[in-house]
Amino acid sequence: MKVLQLGKFYPIRGGVEKVEYDLMLGLSNQGVHCDMLCASTEDHPEATIHLNKFATLFVVATQINAAATKLAPKMITKLRKIGKNYDVIHVHHPDPMAALALYLSNYKGKVVLHWHSDILKQKTLLRLYKPLQDWLIKRADVIVGTTPIYVEQSKFLKEVQSKVDFIPIGVDVDPELSPLVEKIKGEYPNKKIIFSLGRLVEYKGYEYLIKSAKYLDDSYQIVIGGKGPLKEDLEALIVENGLESKVKLLGFMTDEEVVGYYQACDLFCLSSILKTEAFAIVQIEAMGYGKPIVSTRIPESGVSWVNQNGVSGLTVEIEDERSLADSFLTILTNEDVYKNLSEGAKKRYFEHFTRQKMVDKCLQIYNKILA
Numbered sequence: 001m002k003v004l005q006l007g008k009f010y011p012i013r014g015g016v017e018k019v020e021y022d023l024m025l026g027l028s029n030q031g032v033h034c035d036m037l038c039a040s041t042e043d044h045p046e047a048t049i050h051l052n053k054f055a056t057l058f059v060v061a062t063q064i065n066a067a068a069t070k071l072a073p074k075m076i077t078k079l080r081k082i083g084k085n086y087d088v089i090h091v092h093h094p095d096p097m098a099a100l101a102l103y104l105s106n107y108k109g110k111v112v113l114h115w116h117s118d119i120l121k122q123k124t125l126l127r128l129y130k131p132l133q134d135w136l137i138k139r140a141d142v143i144v145g146t147t148p149i150y151v152e153q154s155k156f157l158k159e160v161q162s163k164v165d166f167i168p169i170g171v172d173v174d175p176e177l178s179p180l181v182e183k184i185k186g187e188y189p190n191k192k193i194i195f196s197l198g199r200l201v202e203y204k205g206y207e208y209l210i211k212s213a214k215y216l217d218d219s220y221q222i223v224i225g226g227k228g229p230l231k232e233d234l235e236a237l238i239v240e241n242g243l244e245s246k247v248k249l250l251g252f253m254t255d256e257e258v259v260g261y262y263q264a265c266d267l268f269c270l271s272s273i274l275k276t277e278a279f280a281i282v283q284i285e286a287m288g289y290g291k292p293i294v295s296t297r298i299p300e301s302g303v304s305w306v307n308q309n310g311v312s313g314l315t316v317e318i319e320d321e322r323s324l325a326d327s328f329l330t331i332l333t334n335e336d337v338y339k340n341l342s343e344g345a346k347k348r349y350f351e352h353f354t355r356q357k358m359v360d361k362c363l364q365i366y367n368k369i370l371a
Helices: 015-029 074-085 096-103 123-139 148-153 155-163 181-187 206-215 231-240 255-264 281-288 321-332 335-352 355-370
Strands: 002-010 033-040 047-052 055-060 064-066 069-071 088-093 110-115 142-145 164-166 192-197 220-225 247-251 267-270 293-297 313-317
Touching (some): 002 015, 015 033, 033 074, 033 096, 074 096, 088 096, 088 355, 110 123, 110 355, 123 155, 142 148, 142 155, 148 155, 148 164, 155 164, 181 255, 192 255, 206 220, 206 231, 206 321, 231 247, 255 281, 267 281, 267 321, 293 321, 313 335, 321 335
Parallel strands (some): 002 033, 033 055, 088 110, 293 313
Antiparallel strands (some): 064 069
16 A cells, blocks of 8 residues: 655644654554655755655645745646555645645545645635635545544535544654753742643634633743744733733743643643634643643534543633633642543543554555555
8 A cells, every 4th residue: 555645834833744744654654655745834945855664755845825825836746747656645635735736636546635624714715726625525535534523514525424534633742751840840839830832823712811810819820832923912911911920921832842831731721712723733732641621612623522521621612711710720729620630631642642543543544445
């Protein structure tokens, strides 16, 4: 069996390409030939990178950044050249460039369409892309989502439910205790640490997380990692509400710092407000470290399927800072509740969200369509 993961960018920045890359490594480590073809980002040069005996990464140059996507025409010529070598092309959506390359490739083999999320905010992009998206949905032998909820609820997939399945995203967490834990806890002595991580953009709902601190006393510390266009607005909101001692924006974090904060925090919060947040890998990373989760019930999103209310954490309505604060207090003021949710988070992670589980489910789907 030879498989090609198709789409998105390298170096890896987003969740979609992390899933692709992890599938390529996981499958190739099991002796399945799995390559990846993607566009460059951040001026990365065109490259062919041999990762191991069974995995090669093909990076083609991005020519133009346009309409919230990247145009890399060389992806078309590359796929036309190498496509016939693969039994399965696993294309990751949303990525108009990858869909166009597949459309023009004359590829005759099996296609897995990985539906990471609907195109929601980029209305112009969707208008231009819709005919190609419709073709891709029809062309796919199977369409997989990251949760059963998202693919059941997507308006674009209503007519094709008979060929829909799901592969929960899986990650590996670092079992070693980070040397940064002691330092981080020392920065917030005698405080319970509520951690959140993501780009500082509207759909993350950070304004509600920040305002939740108004209902917490000084023994709680909210820390938000990540950078983004709303940084100044959020800093102003913290000052405006007099929350400088209770809320801190950490900015860009290294991988080591992220692990340190996951391990040092008492709970993790996902405050997102739009179904652009389809899954939230950060939830399963925190669960892997045994941290209870407080997340939002986003209509049509898979977020609250990942964090099950009363099992791995608590879920609250979107845009409700008071409910966020109440959930923090419920978990952090009751030892039994904390212990149960912490154990439940870790158990749910090992049952559903390890990288090995993701690779196994993916392989199962490939075998099924090739049978």
